[in-house]
Amino acid sequence: MPAAAALSWEAYAGRACYACGKRLTYGAVLVGRAQGHSGAHDLSADVYACP
Numbered sequence: 001m002p003a004a005a006a007l008s009w010e011a012y013a014g015r016a017c018y019a020c021g022k023r024l025t026y027g028a029v030l031v032g033r034a035q036g037h038s039g040a041h042d043l044s045a046d047v048y049a050c051p
């Protein structure tokens with residue numbers, strides 16, 4: 001699982017595959033939750049991959 005800070009903005013927003021960066025349209029697979037934080041801010045986000 002990548003760190004939240006390592007994700008592209010699109011992947012962080014759950015709109016692109018975390019592995020290849022392809023835009024997700026249909027059948028995206030939830031692979032888990034990337035953990036991250038900046039000071040008091042929780043930056044963790046759900047991470048998706050193409051099917």
Ligand SMILES: [Zn+2]
Pocket residue numbers: 017018019020021022049050
């Ligand atoms: Zn992919």
